[in-house]
Amino acid sequence: MRRVFVVGVGMTRVGRRFDKGLGELAAEAIFRAIDDARGARPEALVVGNMMASSLFNQDNLGALVADYAGLRGVAAYHVEAACGSGGHAVVAGYSLVASGLYDVVLVVGVEKMCDYPTSVVTAALAQAADAEHELVYGISFPSLNALVMRLYMKTFGASREALAQWPVRMHEYGSRNPYAQLRFRISVDDVVRSPVIADPIRLLDSSPIGDGAAALVLASEDVARKLSDTPVEVAGVGMATDSVDLSSRMDLLDAPSVRLAAEKAYRMARVSPRDIDVAEVHDAFTVTGLLCLEALGFVERGKAWKEFADGRFGPGDKPSVNLSGGLKARGHPVGATGVYQVAEIAMQLRGDFPGVKAGSPSIGLAANFGGVATQTSVVVLRR
Amino acid sequence: MRRVFVVGVGMTRVGRRFDKGLGELAAEAIFRAIDDARGARPEALVVGNMMASSLFNQDNLGALVADYAGLRGVAAYHVEAACGSGGHAVVAGYSLVASGLYDVVLVVGVEKMCDYPTSVVTAALAQAADAEHELVYGISFPSLNALVMRLYMKTFGASREALAQWPVRMHEYGSRNPYAQLRFRISVDDVVRSPVIADPIRLLDSSPIGDGAAALVLASEDVARKLSDTPVEVAGVGMATDSVDLSSRMDLLDAPSVRLAAEKAYRMARVSPRDIDVAEVHDAFTVTGLLCLEALGFVERGKAWKEFADGRFGPGDKPSVNLSGGLKARGHPVGATGVYQVAEIAMQLRGDFPGVKAGSPSIGLAANFGGVATQTSVVVLRR
Numbered sequence: 001m002r003r004v005f006v007v008g009v010g011m012t013r014v015g016r017r018f019d020k021g022l023g024e025l026a027a028e029a030i031f032r033a034i035d036d037a038r039g040a041r042p043e044a045l046v047v048g049n050m051m052a053s054s055l056f057n058q059d060n061l062g063a064l065v066a067d068y069a070g071l072r073g074v075a076a077y078h079v080e081a082a083c084g085s086g087g088h089a090v091v092a093g094y095s096l097v098a099s100g101l102y103d104v105v106l107v108v109g110v111e112k113m114c115d116y117p118t119s120v121v122t123a124a125l126a127q128a129a130d131a132e133h134e135l136v137y138g139i140s141f142p143s144l145n146a147l148v149m150r151l152y153m154k155t156f157g158a159s160r161e162a163l164a165q166w167p168v169r170m171h172e173y174g175s176r177n178p179y180a181q182l183r184f185r186i187s188v189d190d191v192v193r194s195p196v197i198a199d200p201i202r203l204l205d206s207s208p209i210g211d212g213a214a215a216l217v218l219a220s221e222d223v224a225r226k227l228s229d230t231p232v233e234v235a236g237v238g239m240a241t242d243s244v245d246l247s248s249r250m251d252l253l254d255a256p257s258v259r260l261a262a263e264k265a266y267r268m269a270r271v272s273p274r275d276i277d278v279a280e281v282h283d284a285f286t287v288t289g290l291l292c293l294e295a296l297g298f299v300e301r302g303k304a305w306k307e308f309a310d311g312r313f314g315p316g317d318k319p320s321v322n323l324s325g326g327l328k329a330r331g332h333p334v335g336a337t338g339v340y341q342v343a344e345i346a347m348q349l350r351g352d353f354p355g356v357k358a359g360s361p362s363i364g365l366a367a368n369f370g371g372v373a374t375q376t377s378v379v380v381l382r383r
Numbered sequence: 384m385r386r387v388f389v390v391g392v393g394m395t396r397v398g399r400r401f402d403k404g405l406g407e408l409a410a411e412a413i414f415r416a417i418d419d420a421r422g423a424r425p426e427a428l429v430v431g432n433m434m435a436s437s438l439f440n441q442d443n444l445g446a447l448v449a450d451y452a453g454l455r456g457v458a459a460y461h462v463e464a465a466c467g468s469g470g471h472a473v474v475a476g477y478s479l480v481a482s483g484l485y486d487v488v489l490v491v492g493v494e495k496m497c498d499y500p501t502s503v504v505t506a507a508l509a510q511a512a513d514a515e516h517e518l519v520y521g522i523s524f525p526s527l528n529a530l531v532m533r534l535y536m537k538t539f540g541a542s543r544e545a546l547a548q549w550p551v552r553m554h555e556y557g558s559r560n561p562y563a564q565l566r567f568r569i570s571v572d573d574v575v576r577s578p579v580i581a582d583p584i585r586l587l588d589s590s591p592i593g594d595g596a597a598a599l600v601l602a603s604e605d606v607a608r609k610l611s612d613t614p615v616e617v618a619g620v621g622m623a624t625d626s627v628d629l630s631s632r633m634d635l636l637d638a639p640s641v642r643l644a645a646e647k648a649y650r651m652a653r654v655s656p657r658d659i660d661v662a663e664v665h666d667a668f669t670v671t672g673l674l675c676l677e678a679l680g681f682v683e684r685g686k687a688w689k690e691f692a693d694g695r696f697g698p699g700d701k702p703s704v705n706l707s708g709g710l711k712a713r714g715h716p717v718g719a720t721g722v723y724q725v726a727e728i729a730m731q732l733r734g735d736f737p738g739v740k741a742g743s744p745s746i747g748l749a750a751n752f753g754g755v756a757t758q759t760s761v762v763v764l765r766r
């Protein structure tokens with residue numbers, strides 16, 4: 001297997017970007033990533049995106065983004081895995097380099113969500129659920145996660161106030177990340193008094209709606225040395241699936257797709273959860289962040305809420321978690337999120353992440369999923 | 384680069400499949416492909432599909448199909464490249480094996496188009512065009528291709544009757560393919576008197592709307608020998624892009640994405656166009672089939688219509704073209720088409736294609752694109 005390296009990263013600040021269309025926004029991140037990789041010339045492009053079809057009537061997204069980025073002609077395709085599209089696009093891009101097909105591959109995640117009213121976006125997001133067995137009953141994505149959160153609280157005895165520590169800490173980190181959408185601090189009181197979205201999920205348990213794009217330049221080993229002084233190796237990748245509809249799962253507090261994807265990535269990178277210094281996990285809602293920590297093997301089942309509330313997983317801890325602010329505060333432009341995570345971890349390992357730093361991490365991890373841990377990708381990076 | 388082989392193929396007959404949903408239809412093809420590969424156990428799944436989001440509100444398609452096929456847990460993602468989704472999914476699946484990530488990978492293309500009125504499907508298909516620069520003017524996909532067909536006829540002096548030879552021959556082949564949607568013969572007279580869809584395109588120049596799924600089992604070299612007595616090697620793959628909107632192209636009668644994708648695939652397989660014995664090309668409309676033959680290097684620019692009308696490209700010719708009946712008569716369940724093509728070529732090389740046979744071909748090619756040659760994949764197979 002050929003070794004693959006991240007040699008360039010680029011991100012836009014997550015937020016309302018009424019000034020640019022999908023192609024232009026993706027190109028903004030791409031240009032930054034190419035600049036960061038000393039003007040690398042990508043031979044192929046993988047685009048992670050969830051909602052271009054449902055919100056913008058736009059398919060052929062690979063070709064569209066290639067053209068906006070001045071790359072007309074390159075190989076391209078679009079990867080969809082709902083909110084996990086970005087992470088899966090990273091794995092797809094990895095395989096294009098590792099296979100020997102291409103030496104330099106660009107991966108971009110892009111999403112525009114702010115052009116429409118929240119009701120329209122919520123309906124588009126609900127396409128991550130099972131259309132035949134869940135959507136027809138009027139379910140939304142927050143309502144599905146609310147079932148999981150209630151069960152988590154009841155089963156493990158987690159209090160509302162303890163869970164609120166998650167968004168509080170994410171906003172603290174986000175306030176110091178120049179790319180974050182929500183750059184203000186909040187208190188436990190703010191969280192528990194914020195409006196109910198789908199009980200027990202409140203507004204401040206939920207990741208915001210935002211536009212954003214993030215890009216990576218991936219390169220084979222020999223090329224990587226020319227394009228970067230600080231290449232970061234993609235040491236392991238894993239993907240796994242679960243049922244789309246929650247009703248056919250045996251245990252809603254397990255997240256087997258996260259566990260299986262992580263096992264594959266750990267095995268490939270020859271590391272264990274204890275070796276991970278810094279991680280970005282998928283906290284679309286407070287409870288999904290906690291489930292990630294448990295399924296990734298960072299903490300025992302049912303204990304993430306307590307250990308997090310007690311202060312673990314901060315900067316310098318093993319691992320430091322979501323120093324970007326996570327989906328909660330950096331933002332969650334759904335199909336782009338997985339690429340943001342990998343870009344952030346790569347920057348932590350290089351030492352140039354512009355927000356809260358993890359110290360001097362050697363090994364990092366990004367975990368991104370579509371649906372309620374319906375399909376997960378895990379990427380392990382090494383300095 | 385690890386060698387990759389097709390060790391199993393499975394197809395459903397293209398047609399109206401009101402009896403099954405997307406997941407069930409995909410599973411039907413998957414079960415056949417797995418049976419054909421001696422009960423192979425895939426570790427990963429790539430799903431090619433265009434319209435699950437726009438017609439069925441369904442994302443997370445990789446996980447959904449995995450679950451319906453009894454493969455819950457496997458790695459999975461969904462590839463979109465409009466009508467070229469299937470072929471790009473094949474290349475993505477190829478890279479997952481060639482990279483060493485997995486030894487056995489399933490690729491399935493699936494599309495359901497018949498559940499909705501034609502007007503709804505036509506609108507969904509138009510997502511292959513540029514939403515901001517073409518769709519807003521009310522353009523449809525047939526109308527874009529009509530511009531190209533008129534220009535082709537005018538520039539190269541092709542007569543309406545000569546062009547009609549394409550669909551006539553496709554229906555002849557289709558009538559003998561048990562998987563084809565349109566299994567009846569037509570005459571030149573039928574074509575030129577069929578209703579106008581978008582002048583000069585008539586009904587019988589157009590591929591039909593249909594439901595269908597096709598699947599491949601891909602395997603690494605050592606595993607392939609165990610799963611098949613007649614493994615077919617994926618000897619070369621290529622992908623390339625052009626602009627989405629036609630107005631920004633220099634020459635509407637060129638198809639550079641087809642040319643570039645083919646060059647890459649030929650180079651990788653160490654073959655030239657003259658070596659290809661059997662091919663499936665993307666005749667969504669009569670004119671796109673002709674442009675493919677020219678851009679693939681089988682015939683000079685502007686001459687495909689004449690040589691085809693004179694009888695070239697039949698069984699035993701080099702290459703034999705679209706013996707399945709092509710998109711025109713086998714049918715064009717858009718996101719599945721590219722996988723049908725590769726399955727058909729693999730069967731031609733194995734000698735067990737159940738329709739018109741190419742003789743004893745050694746090298747075959749499948750060319751599939753999204754949009755009007757907006758993003759193309761080319762796959763070269765070798766016995």
